[in-house]
Amino acid sequence: MRLDIVIAGVGGQGNVLASRILARAAMEVGLPVRTSEVIGMAQREGAVMSQVRMGAGDYSALIPNGQADVLLGLELAETVRAVTKLKKGAVVIANSATIYPVSVSLGFSSYHPEQLTAFLKERTDSLYLFDATSLANQAGTYKATNMVMLGALSVLDLLPYSADHLRAVMEDVIPPRLREMNLTAFALGRQAVGGA
Amino acid sequence: MKKLLMGNEAIAYGALEAGVQVVTGYPGTPSSEIFTTLASLAKERGFYAEWSVNEKVALEVAAGAAYAGARAMVTMKQVGLNVAADPLMTLAYIGVKGGLVLAVADDPGPHSSQNEQDTRKFAQFAKLPVLDPADPREAKEMAREAFRLSEELGLPVILRPTTRTCHVCQDVEVVDKTLPSRGHTGFQKGPEWVIFPSLAAQRHIWLNQQQEKAREMLETSPFNTVSPGTGRQGIIAGGVAYHYVKEALALLGLNLPVLKIGTPYPLPVNLVLRFLDQLDRVLVVEEQEPVLEDQLIKLVWQHRRPLVVKGKYNHLVPREGELDTDKVKGILAKFLRIDLPPEEAMSQPPLPVRPPVLCAGCPHRASFYVFKQAAAGSDAIFTGDIGCYTLGNMAPLHAVDTCLCMGASITIGSGLQLAEKERRVIAFLGDSTFFHTGLPGLINAVHNGSKITVVVLDNRTTAMTGHQSHPGLNRNAAGEPVQPLDIAKLAEACGVPLVKVVDPLDYQAALAAAREALEFNGVSLVVMRKECVALVKERKAPRTIDAAKCIHCGLCIEELGCPAISRGEQGPVIGATCTGCDLCRQICPCEAITEGGVIR
Incomplete structure (x- = not known):
């Protein structure tokens, strides 16, 4: 089984953690896996993209354009930026919440959420768009947006493993004091796309 | 057991499996996690690890340990090797007793570096063998093998991963246990450790002879492999480019023979010549400088092979930046004179530019x-x-x-x-x-x-x-x-x-x-x-802006560029990422900024 997942967001949103959890879960069911992430402190607040490739054997960790099966978008504009990675029929799970970069506050560039939302609706075949940041806040912190997205992904019958398996890996990776909050975020993400 | 390891972590495990005794380094993206992984294991596994003051210091400390027969690794990024160049160039003449491996990470792109210098070139210049891993699994194997190679040759060996090996993860088989301590032979005094000009003159001859010995050893290296294919056109790929070539060929539905080179210097020339036997045309796909291509052109000339070599010199393969599967697909199509269907142009709406910035509260x-x-x-x-x-x-x-x-x-x-x-x-x-x-x-x-x-x-x-x-x-x-x-x-x-x-x-x-x-x-x-x-562990509450007092002067936004402050409909707004550093409150001319947010 092969599955290529792109995770797009803003540095500091927990992009790396999300891709590591997805990858470790794949490794534990015996699939060869590769990930690519943008690492480093100085990526804070910058556009970042992680890539997870399950079952890709001899290929690089970088997904070619037009080949990704799934896009997890942690931030609206970053989701749009990553659309070129998607193949026809790919599933997009996207956070409708926005993070305005300093460049917008300073007037060097602009951010038009309605235009971006319209583009996503028109140009993607299977879109789940909801305010994941609000759900994360509901769980206790905006920082759990990544877990909301993983929860949503776990409902859609795309992963080569069960939601329980993904949740178990997540629980193992997250420090105990943050576990409850992240589990709640995961559960809220599931509900957001109609899961239990 | 299998672990999901970043390339840098895999290199650390390779060094562990080789029984590394001394690890030194100076941090630098994309190399840093090689050392941090080793440092986190140093105490329980009983070896020594230090962040040195700079790369020159790091290399000299590691070399000293290797003089006494200990296995040592030194980690740095490509530009760090410039700082360490002085000891390196002469250390090649002196040589080492214990295995000494320099893990030097290159950063084509560049993603987080001030230049795109190619450490394979540096290795050629210093006359030292260099290994070029394609992925984390191979990086681990190479790290371990590099120590053996170093000891057999009596030379430092360079392991040169690039960002796309350092910072990608793969499932990697590791021996996750403490290995028996290696011990070391000790430092024996002798004239061979003091580089007088007369010694340098002798050792230069020896160093040049070692190039040939290294080449012979690398002829049978498992890091150089042939994937068989059909036809009289083939590809030679170095390091991470190998995976791009494999996927690009699959996307184009082609089955060309591919020679993967993991030991770019010295080049295993007999292996390369055997690969060339079946070919009329060959494409060299490598990032950065034409290190393989230069050696190949020389080889083809020396052996009078009637072969067409394509790569960087005819501008098929870029010398700058990174490669990826999409770029390599285009390169292959040009090399094979295949017309690719035009890319479907996607007109994206305008997107905000989002470069990294200093953190909120920095x-x-x-x-x-x-x-x-x-x-x-x-x-x-x-x-x-x-x-x-x-x-x-x-x-x-x-x-x-x-x-x-x-x-x-x-x-x-x-x-x-x-x-x-x-x-x-x-x-x-x-x-x-x-x-x-x-x-x-x-x-x-x-x-x-x-x-x-x-x-x-x-x-x-x-x-x-x-x-x-x-x-x-x-x-x-x-x-x-x-x-x-x-x-x-x-x-x-x-x-x-x-x-x-x-x-x-x-x-x-x-x-x-x-x-x-x-x-x-x-x-x-x-x-x-x-x-x-x-x-900072203790979070302060985000500041808030009192809309009644704010005079919309824009100072907090326009002077500070803090990512926690953005423009709202009723003036500036401080978001949840505010750490309460208090700078904006102190410069606000109308005392509109106050404490009183909620810690999330």
């Missing part, structure tokens, strides 16, 4: 702002250095006018001041950078009567590369307590007549210190001491 923002205020109205030049704070170059701070290499803020500043006698020069560098190569520049400035102000952005860590220790801290790489070196006292001991230490987030005090330093006629130094916001 004390560097305050330091830059303070000095900009103190120097306001003058034509001061702000020289910069390598670290998170290079981001101070960007709008709205515009407080980094130059950046060249580690430690150059002070020295470039001294030079500028010689030619620009009427302008104030303010040199910014971080605490770790100060120890790395800043200190000689400071001594030079004092000795030669430079008139500059040095600002040490002392955030109590090496932040950009992931929070490593340095000599100014009370913990070393292994987490053991050590005596910290005091930057202010060091500056005083170097003869700097005016030294100030201040908290940059105490705006008025910092401004007063900055003004005093700028007024001083000679070398002045201000230590802006405040812990990196990413290390």
